[in-house]
Amino acid sequence: MDANLTDPSEDEECRLAEAAIACLQSGRLTPLIKEELKYKIQAKRMEQGKKELQVQFTTPNTYELTNEEAMKSDRRRQQNRLAAKKFRKRQTTVAVALEKTLQKLQNENGHLNSEVERLTMEKCFWQEKLNTLLLSKIDGQSDPSDNF
Template sequence: MAVNLTDPSDEEECKLAEAALACYQSGQLTPLIKEELKYKIQAKRMEQGKGELHVQFTAPNSFELTKEEALKSERRRQQNRVAARKFRKRQLKFAVNLDEMLQTLEAENSRLHAEVGRLSMEKNFWQEKLNKFLLSTIDGHLES
């Protein structure tokens, strides 16, 4: 169906076609959903015998910044850049410190695991000695 975008009698179809085009260009369904919602509201108003609702949106006026405002804005932008640079530097330093701490803790963990293994072997050695001593003591008492 070809829609004549200049024909005022096809105003609704024109708006719908424009919304569909906006959806296609932006990749979002919002313009089409808005138009459909407007049509549903208008249809409901007409059913209830109310008049057609006309809403006109005018874009707010844009004002030129004064030289002082432009300078202030540029200064603020520059300060923000510096602050962002400092933040990224601090973040990197923090990450490096975390990495160093991780390596230190992993080394400590390995050392402690080795010590646990050594102490476990030492405990087993002394446990065996104690068991042999107790057996020899019991055997000595039983023989006498």
């Protein structure tokens, strides 16, 4: 049993050589590391008295769709395309509506800001007039209507 752990068979040497070539071609150590892990697992199993692990990979079975399945798949695909198209159109419509609303609100905001500026200037004007009138009353001027 010890001879099996230290002396790799020709098949194992072949797989190790293939892994080394794959490493050189890909520039990665992954294939070599995988082979090393396989050997370590096998050695551990054999030390424990278990038999050698044989792993065989089979390709999954593929089958042709029946006419009914193909029609159902095509119908689902078509419905999905239509739903996606409808969704994109709705998103575009919403985006355009939001853009129009944004433009309208920005215009309204501009008008309101200019109105605020105009009213602020008017307020300053009337405050000046009021201050002038109050100062003229304090100074004793008899005709405050001259200021208007």
